[in-house]
Amino acid sequence: MEHFSIDEWIDFARGIDKKEKTIEMRTHLDRGCARCSKTLETWRQIVDFANQQKNCEPPAYALQAVKTSFVLQKTFAAKENKGKKFEIARLLFDSAIQPVTVGVRGTASVVRQLLYRSGTLCIDMRMQPKPGSESMVLIGQVLDSVKPDHGIGGIPVRLLCKGDTLSQSRTNEVGEFDFGVTAADHLQLVFGVADTRNIVVPVPDGESIRGMVEA
Numbered sequence: 001m002e003h004f005s006i007d008e009w010i011d012f013a014r015g016i017d018k019k020e021k022t023i024e025m026r027t028h029l030d031r032g033c034a035r036c037s038k039t040l041e042t043w044r045q046i047v048d049f050a051n052q053q054k055n056c057e058p059p060a061y062a063l064q065a066v067k068t069s070f071v072l073q074k075t076f077a078a079k080e081n082k083g084k085k086f087e088i089a090r091l092l093f094d095s096a097i098q099p100v101t102v103g104v105r106g107t108a109s110v111v112r113q114l115l116y117r118s119g120t121l122c123i124d125m126r127m128q129p130k131p132g133s134e135s136m137v138l139i140g141q142v143l144d145s146v147k148p149d150h151g152i153g154g155i156p157v158r159l160l161c162k163g164d165t166l167s168q169s170r171t172n173e174v175g176e177f178d179f180g181v182t183a184a185d186h187l188q189l190v191f192g193v194a195d196t197r198n199i200v201v202p203v204p205d206g207e208s209i210r211g212m213v214e215a
């Protein structure tokens with residue numbers, strides 16, 4: 001049986017009507033697909049909860065953080081990750097959702113600046129489209145907020161897409177890392193801060209970046 005994606009069920013749970021698609025999904029549920037019913041049930045609860053908290057639509061990054069943990073469930077449960085702790089970093093700043101100051105729009109809308117935090121660890125990151133191509137560059141630095149002038153060097157960084165490793169490296173001596181990215185959706189970065197501690201950074205989907213560039 002063909003199932004529907006998590007994204008489709010999230011939209012469904014949020015009540016976004018996609019006409020024929022919505023009808024198809026309803027029929028699919030009526031046929032009794034346990035897997036999709038369970039996915040929808042999970043997302044209904046999350047969306048309801050978020051709505052109660054804010055009395056408005058849940059912020060996109062909150063949904064993304066939950067979605068990340070959902071997508072990475074398999075990674076977290078894998079044998080080689082037994083005993084390891086995964087933390088999803090919180091998004092503290094996103095230039096794409098800040099009010100735009102008149103006059104700085106030009107460059108500000110092309111480069112997306114993001115700041116994440118988990119414990120005392122900060123990840124300062126920039127998403128930058130490569131001109132004339134669909135790809136972009138992810139550049140960042142891992143910092144300790146207790147010693148903000150020191151980057152954290154030599155820690156493993158992995159770029160994942162839906163839980164599969166696309167590429168891996170280590171931060172340089174000042175804590176910097178960079179990745180070239182072609183498929184800009186469903187990406188996560190995982191930092192191995194200690195043997196047992198991993199910090200997961202959900203990368204915002206590229207759609208928003210492309211949207212921003214066009215804007």
Ligand SMILES: [Zn+2]
Binds near residue numbers: 004037
């Ligand atoms: Zn299904």
